[in-house]
Amino acid sequence: MIEIKNLTVAIEDKQILNGLNLTVKDGEVAAIMGPNGSGKSTLSYVIAGKEDYEVTDGEILLDGVNILEMSPDERAASGVFLAFQYPLEIPGVGTMTFLKATLNAQRRARGEGELSTPDFIRKVNAAAEKLEINKEMLKRALNVGFSGGEKKRMEILQMALLEPKFCVLDETDSGLDIDALRIVSGGVNALRAQGRSFLVITHYQRLLDYIVPDVVHVMSQGQIVKSGDKDLAKALEASGYAEYRTNEAA
Template identity: 75%
Template sequence: MLEIKNLHAEVEGQKILRGIDLTIRDGEVHAIMGPNGSGKSTLSYILAGKSDYEITEGEILFNGENLLEMEPDARAAAGVFLAFQYPIEIPGVGTMNFLKTAMNAQRKARGEPELTTPDFMRRVKEAAQTLKVSQDMLKRPLNVGFSGGEKKRMEILQMALLTPSLCVLDETDSGLDIDALRIVSEGVNALRSPERSFLVITHYQRLLDHIVPDVVHVMSKGRIVRTGGKELALELEAKGYADYVSEEAA
């Protein structure tokens, strides 16, 4: 599914990623944990194609294709989805309108016919029920006046509707209370399938109680410094990141 090879990236001359190697196979769930400023979010933005970063070395293959050469919208149509840490508000644009525009844009890019209105409505209704997204939320402008939890649920709703093959979740648990965390996690788990892979970026272990990963990576100062099974997350929770930070410093 995804192969990241020796990825180096910088912003305005400042090195953020210093040689990331990461392979995610079909159906796998990988978690990346690490202290603030380790480059986790940068990695997610680079995967989605944000233009603020300069790739100085390395490559990213997505299903064998050179992802770095694709425009953000082409990546989305090819199946890359990013659940934002801070979802963006778009005043005046109704959520339903946004969803339909996005879905049809991707369908068109893939040469598929547009959704009929009844079909679209049915899909939204189903996904909204699972994620406890109210009709009222769907009527409001996208993310405008949404609570933190509502915004995150809306991200997962979009993920469910756009049916991507690689889902990157950037600190989706931040700002969620226990109930919201459960709802969001259930939404994510419902989407797990042998054809769909996940890259879950988080600071805390608690999300991984709900979304159980196959592989856990620890990232620090722009590198993956340790990789292990799901038990690695528990170890981190107990000991904190201090070891990794000091290891780097030493």
């Protein structure tokens, strides 16, 4: 379970999150929607441990442990995963090299043995097939020359291999056509499990047609201001964010 208590965050002396409170239960898929400038991406970055953000108050508890006291790599080892809105290209780093190093680092952190090369290749190929990832992609540098949809599939592949406890998807639908959205969403849905929770950040209800949330939260001015079931997302799609908009930027 993830519990965020009174989270207050600033960047460059500008306060973005204002005592935010949020709970995501084990096995739950929670969606956060809201207008631009409400602090959604800031929340995802702070959970993952991105630098430059100043946490002035509050806690983020993962199974009762405050991850704000951990480095980003320690958070990842504890089970936190962030899928970026715009995944980075890393020239010179082979995709398979990256995946093997990351997976084995996580296994060591969990006290598990490293995978042999044959076992690793079998595991990657099985996951890649489900996500319709061409094997030629796996031979290239990480995300270099990939389309937007290919980059998002690669992130879901990483998530499938790492098997995190808490997955934050920051506008995963950004830049995806319908086919890519279907494939990526299918990969996410295949990973839904009692011991794994998701926080899905999106502007648009269409993603939630594919990844159906258990609860929807509306964020405005750095706080959760309304919560409901999946029908709340449909209501927002129909009425827009006019009542929640501010002039602040996240």
